[in-house]
Amino acid sequence: MTLPAPPAYSPELFVNRETEIKRVTDALQQAADEKVEHAQTIVFRGERGLGKSWLAIHVHRYVLKEEAPRLLPEHHIKSLLIHLAPLGDDPEPEDLPEGEWRISHEEAQQIAGGDEQAIETVLQRMLNWLAEQLGVVRAPYAPARDLSAWLAQDIKQKLDQEKGLVICLILDSVFESNRDFLDHLERYVLAAMAALPRVLIMMTGRGRMYLWKSPYLRVEREEQMLSPFKSEQVIEQIQRALRDIPDLPAAVNQLSNEAFEQLAQRVIALGGGYPLTSHLLAVALVRRAIASLPEDRRNDVEHLTQALDRTEIxxxxxxxxxxxxxxxxxxxxxSRLREVFEALCVLKDGFRENEMPYLLAARRNTTPNEPEYALPEIRKLRDRLLETNLVRWQNKRYVLDEAVRAVLEAYLKHADREQWRRLHRRTADLYQQWGEQYQSAHYRDRAAIHRAALEEETGNTVNTKR
Structure with missing residues (x-):
């Protein structure tokens, strides 16, 4: 069985985020206030799979077109959505919806490599698109610096002339972008927009925040972390998602509320309520359950319910x-970085550089004293992990995104149980050693956590055998 790609955004599939949407509409109303002399900036951050891109798309395609006009009936809202990440591994879209711009795979690769010319070219394309969308003068062959100056002047003049105009600039996947590119993006696009009235700038992204130079972006911004879904939201998400898959038997949508609740609890227990993980796990479980039934029973609700109960992740x-x-x-x-992530996935509370060699050596069943685990190499590897934006610095430790960490640990526990045990044993021994060496209750407590994980796993194994 091969998991299909996650579904494309649809307003019918969108769940929750009422709090975040209200913050956007509140910021929009504030931006429309004639007394406010600069843009309103709001930032939504979060880990992999929390639905940041869906939130950006939903605000652009639905909220600002369907709901916001009722809040500001005397204003004309011009919404512009810029996708700063290419569309997964899929081919480039030929036609984007109205008011949307996306970086291409080739451009993203060139920018990630620090190609200055590619950064200039992308910004030229973006600035000309913005000019076209806002109905001001385009200059396709002008340098980005000139385009930026002209665009700022033209937008200011347009806002002076059209008193009811409010511009909403939404940028998705911002902090995953190359830092040099963000420096140019601020210089040529965002700094000028942030200084204008009747402008709302919304950003989404994961990983490290970028230290903007403009005070309007650095200081006078509102920021919110997205949270995983609660049980009732996961249930609603799963019900909507399964209803939208055309090749599933009708019995799937006839399952009882109790069956959906049990499915959601299993998904949450492993995936933690992260929307992307919940979707992938739920669809995989349902498809596996359907495949286990004879064809003449696949549309029978009772048999499908029983099959779901039997189906394992x-x-x-x-x-x-x-x-x-x-x-x-x-x-x-x-492949190389996945091996590193698997080595670190047992460290739920995060790690530091000095723990990395021991876990990497345990993963390969080698010794942490080999040259590949020297401090310079470890620091390079740490920096590369941070660049993936799946690892962040939090509470004085490097923390792997929980959605990724939990799935990798569960996979390792199923696929190579001895290796999973070895990682926990090596970590427990290391922390116990440090606890004694430094007379540290902190490290002794950490050692106890990993010993408990091993004991719990042993107990579960014995109970299963019984």
């Missing part, structure tokens, strides 16, 4: 979910 499902979560890593690095 096995290593094949977990590996494919992990593949989906890690597809944001460049393909030529994915």
């Amino acid at each position: 096995d290593k094949e499902i977990l590996e494919q979910v992990a593949d989906r979560l890690l597809e944001v890593i460049p393909a030529d690095e994915r």
